[in-house]
Amino acid sequence: MRNMLIAQSGGPTAAINASLSGAIQEAIRNPEIGQVYGALNGIQGMLAGTLVDLRAQFFRQEDFTILECTPAMALGSCRYRLPQEEEDPSVYEKIDQLFAQYEIGYFFYIGGNDSMDTVDKLSCHFARTGQDVKIIGIPKTIDNDLPGTDHSPGFGSSAKFIATAMLEIIRDCYVYDTDSVTIVEIMGRHAGWLTASAALPRTVGARAPQLIYLPEVAFDPEQFIRDVKEVQSLTRNCIVAVSEGVRLADGSFAAENFQSGVVDAFGHRYLSGVGKYLETLVREKIGCKVRSIELNVLQRCSSHLMSATDVREARKIGSYAVRFALQGHTGEMMVLERVSNRPYMVRIGAKPVSEIANREQLVPRAWINKQGNDVTDEMFDYLLPLIEGEVPYPTQNGMPVHFVLDKTVVK
Amino acid sequence: MRNMLIAQSGGPTAAINASLSGAIQEAIRNPEIGQVYGALNGIQGMLAGTLVDLRAQFFRQEDFTILECTPAMALGSCRYRLPQEEEDPSVYEKIDQLFAQYEIGYFFYIGGNDSMDTVDKLSCHFARTGQDVKIIGIPKTIDNDLPGTDHSPGFGSSAKFIATAMLEIIRDCYVYDTDSVTIVEIMGRHAGWLTASAALPRTVGARAPQLIYLPEVAFDPEQFIRDVKEVQSLTRNCIVAVSEGVRLADGSFAAENFQSGVVDAFGHRYLSGVGKYLETLVREKIGCKVRSIELNVLQRCSSHLMSATDVREARKIGSYAVRFALQGHTGEMMVLERVSNRPYMVRIGAKPVSEIANREQLVPRAWINKQGNDVTDEMFDYLLPLIEGEVPYPTQNGMPVHFVLDKTVVK
Numbered sequence: 001m002r003n004m005l006i007a008q009s010g011g012p013t014a015a016i017n018a019s020l021s022g023a024i025q026e027a028i029r030n031p032e033i034g035q036v037y038g039a040l041n042g043i044q045g046m047l048a049g050t051l052v053d054l055r056a057q058f059f060r061q062e063d064f065t066i067l068e069c070t071p072a073m074a075l076g077s078c079r080y081r082l083p084q085e086e087e088d089p090s091v092y093e094k095i096d097q098l099f100a101q102y103e104i105g106y107f108f109y110i111g112g113n114d115s116m117d118t119v120d121k122l123s124c125h126f127a128r129t130g131q132d133v134k135i136i137g138i139p140k141t142i143d144n145d146l147p148g149t150d151h152s153p154g155f156g157s158s159a160k161f162i163a164t165a166m167l168e169i170i171r172d173c174y175v176y177d178t179d180s181v182t183i184v185e186i187m188g189r190h191a192g193w194l195t196a197s198a199a200l201p202r203t204v205g206a207r208a209p210q211l212i213y214l215p216e217v218a219f220d221p222e223q224f225i226r227d228v229k230e231v232q233s234l235t236r237n238c239i240v241a242v243s244e245g246v247r248l249a250d251g252s253f254a255a256e257n258f259q260s261g262v263v264d265a266f267g268h269r270y271l272s273g274v275g276k277y278l279e280t281l282v283r284e285k286i287g288c289k290v291r292s293i294e295l296n297v298l299q300r301c302s303s304h305l306m307s308a309t310d311v312r313e314a315r316k317i318g319s320y321a322v323r324f325a326l327q328g329h330t331g332e333m334m335v336l337e338r339v340s341n342r343p344y345m346v347r348i349g350a351k352p353v354s355e356i357a358n359r360e361q362l363v364p365r366a367w368i369n370k371q372g373n374d375v376t377d378e379m380f381d382y383l384l385p386l387i388e389g390e391v392p393y394p395t396q397n398g399m400p401v402h403f404v405l406d407k408t409v410v411k
Numbered sequence: 412m413r414n415m416l417i418a419q420s421g422g423p424t425a426a427i428n429a430s431l432s433g434a435i436q437e438a439i440r441n442p443e444i445g446q447v448y449g450a451l452n453g454i455q456g457m458l459a460g461t462l463v464d465l466r467a468q469f470f471r472q473e474d475f476t477i478l479e480c481t482p483a484m485a486l487g488s489c490r491y492r493l494p495q496e497e498e499d500p501s502v503y504e505k506i507d508q509l510f511a512q513y514e515i516g517y518f519f520y521i522g523g524n525d526s527m528d529t530v531d532k533l534s535c536h537f538a539r540t541g542q543d544v545k546i547i548g549i550p551k552t553i554d555n556d557l558p559g560t561d562h563s564p565g566f567g568s569s570a571k572f573i574a575t576a577m578l579e580i581i582r583d584c585y586v587y588d589t590d591s592v593t594i595v596e597i598m599g600r601h602a603g604w605l606t607a608s609a610a611l612p613r614t615v616g617a618r619a620p621q622l623i624y625l626p627e628v629a630f631d632p633e634q635f636i637r638d639v640k641e642v643q644s645l646t647r648n649c650i651v652a653v654s655e656g657v658r659l660a661d662g663s664f665a666a667e668n669f670q671s672g673v674v675d676a677f678g679h680r681y682l683s684g685v686g687k688y689l690e691t692l693v694r695e696k697i698g699c700k701v702r703s704i705e706l707n708v709l710q711r712c713s714s715h716l717m718s719a720t721d722v723r724e725a726r727k728i729g730s731y732a733v734r735f736a737l738q739g740h741t742g743e744m745m746v747l748e749r750v751s752n753r754p755y756m757v758r759i760g761a762k763p764v765s766e767i768a769n770r771e772q773l774v775p776r777a778w779i780n781k782q783g784n785d786v787t788d789e790m791f792d793y794l795l796p797l798i799e800g801e802v803p804y805p806t807q808n809g810m811p812v813h814f815v816l817d818k819t820v821v822k
Contacts, residue, residue, distance in 0.1 A: 177452045
């Protein structure tokens with residue numbers, strides 16, 4: 001009997017704890033698995049040896065329900081990039097020691113692109129050294145940019161929050177009888193999936209947003225002003241959804257001058273400010289009432305408004321990861337394959353993580369209109385099932401009840 | 412039999428349509444009331460003669476439920492300040508004509524401080540001219556700054572959104588094992604009620620926000636940096652709630668240089684930027700990871716997360732306004748008097764609008780701690796009942812269903 005280790009990494013999503021819940025529940029159901037350890041703060045906790053006993057933290061089924069409704073990451077996260085083995089073998093030695101000490105036979109890493117790079121490197125390392133550790137990546141990302149899977153857990157809940165917030169903002173915009181432009185800035189460094197979700201209110205009768213700009217198409221500020229003017233020739237309230245990551249034709253970020261220039265451990269620039277930039281542009285070039293709204297971190301942590309479809313899939317994919325590892329799969333990432341849209345059906349599978357790591361799934365150009373300022377019907381068909389269903393959550397004092405992990409480290 | 416006219420004014424709140432719903436339902440129940448008219452875009456619509464027939468728009472009880480779950484304002488709004496009669500008698504003549512033409516005997520204006528000024532002026536006008544029009548103000552404001560009432564409809568839902576969003580942001584902040592400062596900028600030009608609501612997560616076990624700055628106390632940037640450093644000496648994640656309206660000891664807005672300088676029709680400055688200002692300050696003076704989050708218009712339009720207490724009171728106060736007018740009250744604003752906290756009970760009454768208009772109810776200094784960086788227990792006792800209860804809402808395509816008014820104008 002071997003033990004299991006699980007960790008979370010990268011940016012939070014509302015559904016990432018549902019995958020953790022699914023994996024723990026499946027592990028507890030399977031007598032082949034001994035201890036169920038969680039590493040605090042991802043790979044960092046593995047290097048520091050800070051593991052917690054997860055089995056001891058769940059007494060009732062309700063505890064899992066609360067965990068699934070808790071945003072951010074119960075185990076904490078990190079943004080640590082595992083070096084190549086030849087660069088720093090000591091890191092791999094530490095991990096080998098930890099796995100030997102705790103008799104880890106199964107390792108699950110819940111994360112996005114960068115985390116799958118870690119899974120890939122560790123998987124190659126174990127293959128080379130002949131250690132019998134099954135290692136599986138469990139996808140999560142609000143950006144929906146992981147390749148090899150129809151979509152990633154976490155995306156649906158963010159898309160639902162964005163669609164709902166956008167619908168409410170639209171109602172707010174139509175209150176005054178004056179010309180106005182409202183710019184909503186949405187997360188998404190390279191992939192426009194989240195920004196595309198802002199179009200969903202149009203499926204329930206809203207007449208906005210009229211303009212949608214994704215990072216997949218080069219952004220032209222002059223064309224943007226022409227687009228806004230054209231909308232204004234038809235209606236008083238122009239509402240724009242724009243991705244934080246839109247770039248000019250030369251590849252530079254549209255809001256270059258508005259950015260802080262800070263770079264994270266993976267070399268990604270922290271973005272902000274395209275909303276403010278476009279707001280300034282409209283004020284200067286058109287001169288009407290204009291405001292910009294940044295949906296900010298609520299896009300990834302609004303667990304009071306999760307998609308039931310997303311939470312169900314996140315839980316299931318976590319549970320299947322454990323089953324797949326027990327069946328002998330390793331070096332793979334769990335994936336969702338869409339079987340049909342009506343009724344919506346998906347199949348859960350797994351693909352070699354080497355095919356996935358360090359690649360990005362962008363919005364196909366064919367799903368963006370010719371002018372590059374809207375999405376096509378294919379996008380609506382793709383998105384709608386993913387935001388379907390509401391998730392009731394327990395409350396106390398009028399606020400959601402969250403799961404807080406006991407971080408007592410095992411000796 | 413006389414007809415009734417109702418209108419909405421000022422900034423949107425999530426609960427303002429619940430007051431409209433309560434008033435329409437009460438009017439329909441009372442045979443003394445003939446037609447039920449709504450004016451589009453507040454007093455502007457009255458001057459333009461754009462009235463809609465409200466009775467014709469509601470066929471089923473469910474229509475009222477949907478209206479109550481719809482953010483913004485079904486009738487639209489305006490920010491028009493009624494002149495003094497001696498300044499521009501023609502405006503009053505137009506209103507007299509409209510009231511005579513449509514045989515209006517009852518007029519209800521749902522709004523905040525500025526709207527109560529309109530109610531007061533019209534009430535004096537009708538008293539002077541001897542017209543038999545009963546006129547009642549129905550309070551609404553997310554800022555909770557209307558005097559004479561324990562609290563105002565609309566505030567509880569905003570407070571619930573802020574408390575919930577803050578709790579989720581706190582979870583998000585604790586994900587990484589690094590020192591960080593998070594600044595959440597909250598609405599409130601002069602009154603700190605909304606910002607105080609950000610403290611509520613501490614009643615459900617959260618250890619943040621540790622610092623709360625309201626506009627009622629002079630803001631000292633140097634003390635702020637000392638406060639942050641003190642929190643950081645105890646914990647890694649410092650979370651700050653700050654009102655958009657905090658001012659320095661000299662009375663100027665703390666973020667003066669970050670503001671657009673645009674002024675609305677009432678001479679209020681549009682505020683923004685105190686979060687960004689404090690973010691910059693922390694980056695310069697402390698140098699740790701820091702971010703700022705502006706909750707923006709979601710604070711006033713998040714009808715997917717309304718307080719059941721707030722919606723019930725908003726509906727009831729709308730309904731009582733009609734009853735009070737039928738009993739002969741006029742020139743009054745409806746108010747809520749708190750009878751007890753445990754159990755929470757309120758009494759609905761009315762007070763002369765002349766005592767209310769153009770005054771502000773600020774947070775008592777005694778409900779803010781001595782250092783001016785937190786709220787006291789009295790504030791928690793006051794706030795907690797107001798965010799109690801969830802409001803289920805109908806959905807379509809995974810998004811809330813909203814009520815959209817037929818704006819066909821009556822001839």
